[in-house]
Amino acid sequence: MSDANAVLVDExxxxxxxxxxxxxxxxxxxxxxxxxxxxxxVLLLALLAPVIARYGPLQQDLLHPLxxxxxxxxxxxxxxxRDIWSRLLYAGRTDLQVGVLAVVFxxxxxxxxxxLSGYLGGWLDAIVMRVIDVVxxxxxxxxxxxxxxxxxxxxxxxxxxxxxxxxxxxxxTVRSATLVVRRLDWVAAAEGGxxxxxxxxxxxxxxxxxxxAIVYAxxxxxxxxxxxVTLGYLGLGVQPPAPDWGAMxxxxxxxxxxxxxxxxxxxxxxxxxGIGLSLLGDGLTDVLRPQ
Amino acid sequence: MTAALEVSxxxxxxxxxxxxxxxxxxxxxxxxxxGALGIVGESGCGKSITLRAIMGLLPPAGRxxxxxxxxxxxxxxxxSPRAERARRRQLAMVFQDALxxxxxxxxxxxxxxxxxxxxxxLSRRSAHARALELLGVVxxxxxxxxxxxxxxxxxxxxxxxxxIAIALSSDPTILLCDEPTTALDVTIQAQILELLSDLRDSNxxxxxxxxxxxxxxxxxxxxxxxxxxxxxxxxxxxxEVLAAPRHPYTAGLLASALDVDSHASTLVTIPGSIxxxxxxxxxxAFNPRCPxxxxxxxxxxxxxxxxxxGRASACLHHDRLLQVPHG
Amino acid sequence: MxxxxxxxxxxxxxxxxxxxxxxxxxxxxxxxxxxxEVLGLVGESGCGKSTVARCVAxxxxxxxxxxxxxxxxxxxxxxxxxxxxxxxxxQDPYSSLNPRMTVRQMLRELLSVHDLVPRxxxxxxCRELMSLVGxxxxxxxxxxxxxxxxxxxxxxxGRALAVEPRVIVADEPVSSLDVSVQxxxxxxxxxxxxxxxxxxxxxxxxxxxxxxxSNRVAVMxxxxxxxxxxxxALFADPRHPYTRALLAAAPRLHQGRRPRPEVTxxxxxxxxxxxxxxxxxxxxxxxxxxxxEDPVPQQVHGDSADTVCCHFGADPG
Numbered sequence: 019m020s021d022a023n024a025v026l027v028d029e030x031x032x033x034x035x036x037x038x039x040x041x042x043x044x045x046x047x048x049x050x051x052x053x054x055x056x057x058x059x060v061l062l063l064a065l066l067a068p069v070i071a072r073y074g075p076l077q078q079d080l081l082h083p084l085x086x087x088x089x090x091x092x093x094x095x096x097x098x099x100r101d102i103w104s105r106l107l108y109a110g111r112t113d114l115q116v117g118v119l120a121v122v123f124x125x126x127x128x129x130x131x132x133x134l135s136g137y138l139g140g141w142l143d144a145i146v147m148r149v150i151d152v153v154x155x156x157x158x159x160x161x162x163x164x165x166x167x168x169x170x171x172x173x174x175x176x177x178x179x180x181x182x183x184x185x186x187x188x189x190x191t192v193r194s195a196t197l198v199v200r201r202l203d204w205v206a207a208a209e210g211g212x213x214x215x216x217x218x219x220x221x222x223x224x225x226x227x228x229x230x231a232i233v234y235a236x237x238x239x240x241x242x243x244x245x246x247v248t249l250g251y252l253g254l255g256v257q258p259p260a261p262d263w264g265a266m267x268x269x270x271x272x273x274x275x276x277x278x279x280x281x282x283x284x285x286x287x288x289x290x291x292g293i294g295l296s297l298l299g300d301g302l303t304d305v306l307r308p309q
Numbered sequence: 310m311t312a313a314l315e316v317s318x319x320x321x322x323x324x325x326x327x328x329x330x331x332x333x334x335x336x337x338x339x340x341x342x343x344g345a346l347g348i349v350g351e352s353g354c355g356k357s358i359t360l361r362a363i364m365g366l367l368p369p370a371g372r373x374x375x376x377x378x379x380x381x382x383x384x385x386x387x388x389s390p391r392a393e394r395a396r397r398r399q400l401a402m403v404f405q406d407a408l409x410x411x412x413x414x415x416x417x418x419x420x421x422x423x424x425x426x427x428x429x430x431l432s433r434r435s436a437h438a439r440a441l442e443l444l445g446v447v448x449x450x451x452x453x454x455x456x457x458x459x460x461x462x463x464x465x466x467x468x469x470x471x472x473i474a475i476a477l478s479s480d481p482t483i484l485l486c487d488e489p490t491t492a493l494d495v496t497i498q499a500q501i502l503e504l505l506s507d508l509r510d511s512n513x514x515x516x517x518x519x520x521x522x523x524x525x526x527x528x529x530x531x532x533x534x535x536x537x538x539x540x541x542x543x544x545x546x547x548x549e550v551l552a553a554p555r556h557p558y559t560a561g562l563l564a565s566a567l568d569v570d571s572h573a574s575t576l577v578t579i580p581g582s583i584x585x586x587x588x589x590x591x592x593x594a595f596n597p598r599c600p601x602x603x604x605x606x607x608x609x610x611x612x613x614x615x616x617x618x619g620r621a622s623a624c625l626h627h628d629r630l631l632q633v634p635h636g
Numbered sequence: 637m638x639x640x641x642x643x644x645x646x647x648x649x650x651x652x653x654x655x656x657x658x659x660x661x662x663x664x665x666x667x668x669x670x671x672x673e674v675l676g677l678v679g680e681s682g683c684g685k686s687t688v689a690r691c692v693a694x695x696x697x698x699x700x701x702x703x704x705x706x707x708x709x710x711x712x713x714x715x716x717x718x719x720x721x722x723x724x725x726x727q728d729p730y731s732s733l734n735p736r737m738t739v740r741q742m743l744r745e746l747l748s749v750h751d752l753v754p755r756x757x758x759x760x761x762c763r764e765l766m767s768l769v770g771x772x773x774x775x776x777x778x779x780x781x782x783x784x785x786x787x788x789x790x791x792x793x794g795r796a797l798a799v800e801p802r803v804i805v806a807d808e809p810v811s812s813l814d815v816s817v818q819x820x821x822x823x824x825x826x827x828x829x830x831x832x833x834x835x836x837x838x839x840x841x842x843x844x845x846x847x848x849x850s851n852r853v854a855v856m857x858x859x860x861x862x863x864x865x866x867x868x869a870l871f872a873d874p875r876h877p878y879t880r881a882l883l884a885a886a887p888r889l890h891q892g893r894r895p896r897p898e899v900t901x902x903x904x905x906x907x908x909x910x911x912x913x914x915x916x917x918x919x920x921x922x923x924x925x926x927x928x929e930d931p932v933p934q935q936v937h938g939d940s941a942d943t944v945c946c947h948f949g950a951d952p953g
Contacts, residue, residue, distance in 0.1 A: 034783060037779060202732075203728060206690075210694060352814050503897060506893060528893055552890065567847070576826060
C-alpha cells in the first residue's frame with residue numbers, strides 16, 4: 019500500500035492556477051459593484067425607514083400642503099402635507115418587501131419544475147410545457163383583476179397572482195439549462211458512477227443551472243415592483259393610505275404641471291431601484307460563473 | 310532571388326486581462342517561391358499568431374510591435390491601405406475549422422465566386438465559371454450540384470476542400486495554412502495533404518503550413534521551423550531536422566512521438582510543461598525542461614544561429630545533440 | 637481465450653433520424669476481452685466507436701445485443717456494483733468534470749455512496765488516488781477551472797479508479813490534449829495498467845497511440861468491426877482494405893511525400909449505408925460480390941477472436 023503512495027509520474031506538472039474567492043471576483047466586476055451599491059443603498063434606506071424618516075408616512079399637516087423642498091421637508095410635502103421623503107422611504111419598504119416575497123415562490127417552484135422537466139423528459143416534460151404555454155397565454159392584468167375581485171384588495175392578491183403566473187419563466191429557463199447540462203460528460207460520469215438520480219440532480223445538475231434563475235430573479239423583482247406600482251396606479255394592490263410608489267405617482271398626477279416632483283420623485287425611486295437590481299443581475303452572471 | 314515571403318524580427322504583443330505578453334518574439338522566416346515551409350509547435354507557441362500577423366488578421370487584442378513582413382519583395386504594412394490590399398492579393402489563408410470559417414447562409418459556390426467577382430473584377434458569369442473550375446481543381450465530385458450546397462450539408466473533408474478553393478479563388482501566390490487537417494479524419498487528411506502537394510506542383514504555389522503534428526509536416530513541406538514560447542528554436546530542411554535535430558525541444562518532440570510502425574517499450578516524455586507566456590523562465594524558455602541545461606542558458610534568450618549549412622538552432626549547446634543517436 | 641472478462645455479442649444501436657430514416661450507428665459488433673488486456677478500438681469519425689463505448693459503460697441502451705461481464709449480462713439498468721465495475725474516461729477534459737465540485741468532493745461522494753472505504757479512511761484514499769494519477773495532494777482542494785487539460789484528465793482517471801473498476805473504457809482520452817501532454821497521459825495509462833492490472837478498452841482515431849497501448853485491436857467502419865486481432869499480427873499483416881488504408885494514411889515522421897492514397901472519397905453518412913459491403917464504394921478491391929453481399933466476420937487464424945469482415949479477407953495480401 020505504501021508503494022502506491024509514491025508519485026507515479028515524475029515530471030513537474032503545470033502549476034495549479036489559483037482561485038479567487040467569490041468576494042474577490044465580485045469586487046472586480048464593475049456591474050456587480052455598481053448594482054450592489056445602488057440596490058444596497060435603496061434596501062438600506064427602506065430597511066431603516068422607521069429610523070431615518072423624520073415623519074410618519076401617514077402624518078398629515080394640512081397647514082403646509084404642496085410645499086417645495088425645504089429644510090423641514092427635504093422633498094417637500096404632498097397635498098395632505100405629508101412628508102414626501104418619509105413616504106418615499108416607507109413606500110420603498112412596502113414595495114421592496116412585496117417585490118422580494120412575491121418572487122420567492124415562483125423561483126423555488128419554477129426552478130424545481132424546470133429541473134425535473136428537463137431531466138426526466140417524457141410525459142412530464144410534455145405536460146409541463148403545455149401548462150407553461152397556457153399560463154403564458156394568459157394576460158397578467160386580467161388575471162390579477164379577477165383575483166382581486168375574489169380575494170379582495172391588497173397585497174394578498176398580488177402574491178397569489180405572481181405565484182400562479184411567474185413561475186413559468188423560471189421553469190423554462192431552468193429547463194433549457196438542464197437540457198444542456200444533462201448531456202455533458204460530467205453528468206454521464208455521475209450517472210455511470212452509480213449515483214442516484216436525486217443526487218445527480220441536486221449536486222451535478224442543479225448547481226450548474228440555478229445561477230441563470232438567480233440572475234433572472236433580480237430582474238423579476240424589478241418587474242414585480244413595476245407591477246405593484248402599476249397596480250397601485252390603477253387603485254389595486256397596496257391600499258391607501260399605506261404608501262406605495264405607484265400610489266404616490268398616481269396621487270401626484272393631478273399636480274403634474276404645477277408640482278411635478280410629487281410624481282417625479284417616486285418615479286425616480288422606481289427607476290433607480292430597477293437600475294440597481296438589473297446591474298446586480300448582470301454582475302451576478304459574471305461572478306457566478308466558475309472562474 | 311527575392312523570397313516569396315520574408316519575415317524579419319517579428320514581435321507581436323497580446324493584451325489579456327490587463328496584462329501584456331509577447332506571443333511572437335523576434336521571429337524571422339523566409340520562404341522561396343514555390344517552396345513549402347512547415348511551422349511546428351504545440352498550443353501557445355505562437356505559430357497561429359505568426360500566420361495571422363503575416364496575413365494582417367490579428368485579433369483586436371494583438372498588435373505588431375516590431376519587425377517587417379515582405380511579400381514578394383514588397384513590404385506589407387497596415388499603414389497604407391494600398392499596401393494592405395497588395396498584400397492580401399498575394400496571400401490567402403486556409404483555416405482549421407471549415408465550419409466556422411465558412412458563411413453558413415451562403416452557398417459554397419457563391420463563396421468561392423466572391424473573390425473573383427469583387428476582387429478580381431470578373432463578370433458574374435465568369436466568376437461562376439471560375440468557381441465551378443475551382444471546385445473541380447480541389448477534387449470535389451459533381452461540382453455543378455455541389456455549387457448550390459450550403460456548408461453544413463457537406464462533410465468535413467469537402468468543407469476543407471471548399472476552403473482551399475476559396476483561398477485559391479483570389480489567385481494568390483502564397484497559401485498560409487493554419488492546421489488545415491487537424492480536425493479531419495486520417496484518410497481524409499491524407500487526401501487533403503495530397504491536394505496541397507498537387508497544387509504546389511501545378512500552380513507553383515508557395516505554402517506555409519502550420520501544424521502541431523510532426524508526422525504531417527514531412528508530407529507537404531521542404532523546410533521546417535520549430536517554435537516554442539513565441540520563438541523559433543530550430544530551422545532546416547524537414548528530413549534533416551527530423552533525422553538529426555539540433556535543439557533539445559525538437560529532440561524531445563521526436564522522442565515522444567509515437568510511431569505507427571512499431572511500438573516502443575517505454576514512452577519518452579518531455580518533463581515539465583509549456584510555460585505560461587506571461588511568466589517565462591529567464592534566459593532560454595526551454596531550460597527548466599532541458600536535459601542539457603547549463604548555467605549560461607539562464608542568462609538571456611538565445612537567438613537563432615546557423616549551426617550547419619541551411620540549419621539553424623537557438624540552443625547554446627546544440628552540439629551535445631550530435632552525440633545522441635537518433636532515427 | 638483465457639479468462640474472458642468482458643464479452644460483447646451482436647451489439648447493435650439504431651437511432652431515429654430525420655425523415656423517419658434509421659441511423660444504424662453500431663451493427664453486429666462483437667469482441668471479447670480477457671482480464672488485464674487492452675483492446676484498442678480504432679476508426680474514423682462516425683464509425684460508432686464512441687457509441688460502443690457508451691453501451692459497454694452502461695450509459696446508452698443498445699437496440700440489440702448483450703454486454704457481459706464475468707459471464708453475467710449487464711443491462712442498462714445496472715446495480716451499483718455493476719456500474720462501478722465498468723468506468724469511463726471521456727474525451728473532453730473541459731466538460732467531464734463538474735465545474736462546481738472540488739476534486740475532494742467529487743471523490744468523496746463516490747467513496748461514500750458506494751461505501752468503499754470507512755469514513756475515517758476516505759481522506760487517505762483520496763490522497764492515494766491523487767498520487768496514483770500523479771497529482772499533488774493540494775489538487776484535492778482545487779476546482780476544475782484551476783487545472784490544465786492534462787491535469788483534468790488525470791483527475792478524470794482518478795475518479796474512474798476511485799470506484800475500483802474491473803474495466804476502464806477510455807474514449808479518445810488524449811485526443812484533445814497537446815502532443816507532449818498526450819505522451820504523459822499515455823504513460824500514466826501504461827503505468828496504471830502495469831500496476832493495477834487494468835482491463836481497458838482504449839478508443840482512438842490515432843493508430844500510433846492504439847499500437848502503443850493495445851494487446852488487441854479492432855477496426856471499425858460505419859458501425860461494423862471490419863477487422864480485429866492481436867496487435868502485432870494486425871499491424872504486420874492487415875487483412876481488410878480499410879485497415880490497410882488507415883495504416884497507409886497514418887502520419888509518419890520520416891516518410892516525406894507518400895504515394896497517392898488508394899482509398900478515395902468520403903465515408904457515407906450512417907443513415908445511408910451502402911448495400912452489400914459497406915466499404916465497397918471506396919474500396920480498391922471491390923468486385924461484384926461486394927456490391928451485392930454483406931460479408932460476415934470470418935476467422936482469420938485458428939483463434940476465433942481474430943476476424944475480418946471482407947469477401948477477400950481470408951486470402952493473404
